[in-house]
Amino acid sequence: MKPSYFTLPVERFDLNLLPSEARNIGSAAFKTAVVAYFAEQYASKSQQAVVAVDDHDISVLVLPSDSDPLEFVMTMLQSGHIKEAVPYLETLAKASPDNVQVLYNLGIAYSELSQFDEAIIRLKRAVKLDPTHAHAWTGIGVAYQRMGKREQAIEPMQKAVEADPSDGYARRNLGAMLLGAGQYAEALEHLRAARRAIPHDPQALYGLASVLEAVGGEDNEEEADELYLVLIQKFPGAQVAEMAREARTKLAHKSMRSKVGGGLRPDVMMYLAGALETFAKVGPDKSRQITLEVAMKGQEGLDINDPAQKYTLKTLPGQFSGMQLVSIMYVGLKALDPNMDAGIDLSAEYEAAKAMQRA
Template sequence: MSQEYSFSLPYSAFDLDLIGLTAADVGSSEFIERVSEFLAGQFATFGGLARIVCNDQSHTIDVRWTRNANFREPRDFALELLRSGKIGEAIPLLWTVHQQQPRDVSVLFNLGVAWSEHGQPDKAIPILRQLLEIEPHHVHGLVALGVALIRIQQAPEGELLLRRALRLEPRNLWALRNLGGCLLQLGRAAEALPVLQTALEIGPQDPQTLLGMGQSLEALNRSDDADDYYQRIIRLGTPEPVVELAKERRSAIAAHRMRSAGELRPDVLMYLTGAVERFADMSLDQIQALGIEIAILGQTGLDINDPEPKYTLRSLPGTFSGLHLCCLMYAAFKKFAPAQDVGIDFSREWMQVNVPK
């Protein structure tokens, strides 16, 4: 006969977000049904057979379970899910394991990091604090808690924790790059730069560190140097969100250069004039559809530094350069939403264009 394991937890300790209910539902028949289904399903995931009893007198959830022939250690299974990027699937499993092993440092760390990365740092913080009560010098725990605090705008405490981690492990890349980001958030770009440079020595191809370097240099009015780091990220090609941020920053730098140049740009004048002439044969709805299509395309980054026509549209035939599309978008928005800030300033050139009445 298989050995039986058991644990209990109070109703108040159950994470209601896992079953889509609120505090008003606790103790209801729906609460009992969903809790039972959830826990039984979690145990089945790793080859366990569970019986769940919700005790209304003691307000506790009592779980008794045994191992089936196909049993796998739930912690190992959860780590596989995390490694494959399935954070949302790993969280309920880690949470279930945590109820059985509330002082297991590995479970606490992985559950805390999973919640933080899944956009729930408020849930991660108490779990990670519990970890550090058990093991105060857990370097990755210090970093994870620091990152979670930064994510809820508590950067000063986050900075202290990251510095504690670095005293224990001075060349920890995770701690260094997040300390750099923290200092940037606090408006201390000059302090962030040497921290990120050290991180870059350890991980020269780390996209997050490269992004932090670019942002620090931009904040220090060194846009040309920043642009070099953004180009390095784009050449790496991954991860996609960081690459898109790098493209956005390159576009912003290019736009700032154009605004600062002082003289009117003949290429911008040409594209804006062409746009106005094209719009003469288009309805306002068509112009609006064109402007919105380009704006959506621009969310993935338009390279306005490259004159080569390489973009296509559904709304218009032909191939366009990034700058040409930006001019079309600018002119379109001036037609249907003139007060809208489109993120690039061609106002001086626009004033010179003979807009038909």
């Protein structure tokens, strides 16, 4: 049997089907009698009816007699049919207004449909019934965050962590919110806890790297760089890997500049000058091949702070350091489009290298 669902305006219900003392629409006796009527009708067919009656409508969810109504709706949610599941959840919520799990899943469904006010109403009702429901507190915080109300989002996320300190996702979300609010020390504490709880979660890793970078200091920035590299290697095709690449490049550029007090790096100038000379010799087609290969290798992460010549290319003989490859790519990209953003600012060294070449 396929489950079904329908609603009926209360004024269209045939009152003659009810006992005479239960025909006053809106009364408690009316609602109880309507529920009993549908339950009896479907029970005779070996089916069960979950019935909810309010001042305007009668909602009826019909299932096989051996089905768990919430389990049926959860299957819909898990298969992505969120919008279709909401009426069923509403019926269950009306029929069992104190069922915390129904309220929680209804709230999350509304949040996924961007109906945040409706989501927060249901989720707050859930935590009122069960203040230890960490996931419901998390749902409230996420809904507020999606509404752009970051300050209001922090308190429910803190409640979620208090309810279940071992919940890595609650820790991760709270840490991200605190990071956005500039509360770096607290954010670092929660994001470290999140990494311990969910060590393979990319958002937890990225959040921890971000807060380490925000706190600053050589040790923290070195750890952040290692985390960014882990993300690039473990999740190469994901958006978070691209974000990690950009963050790692900026971090490396900052480190590069700090080592020379903000001035020019002679080694980078020599790498750029060498690349200019090589490209002039091999011509445009070969230059594009070299640039493309370096760019592809860069997707895996290049360590520009390590002077060791540990990289090789198929298009060029020899071994190269990470900074040397970045310099080669920079020259290649500038040859393709002088206005292209190469992801790292070597413009001062580039102009100096061109001046050296002209001289």
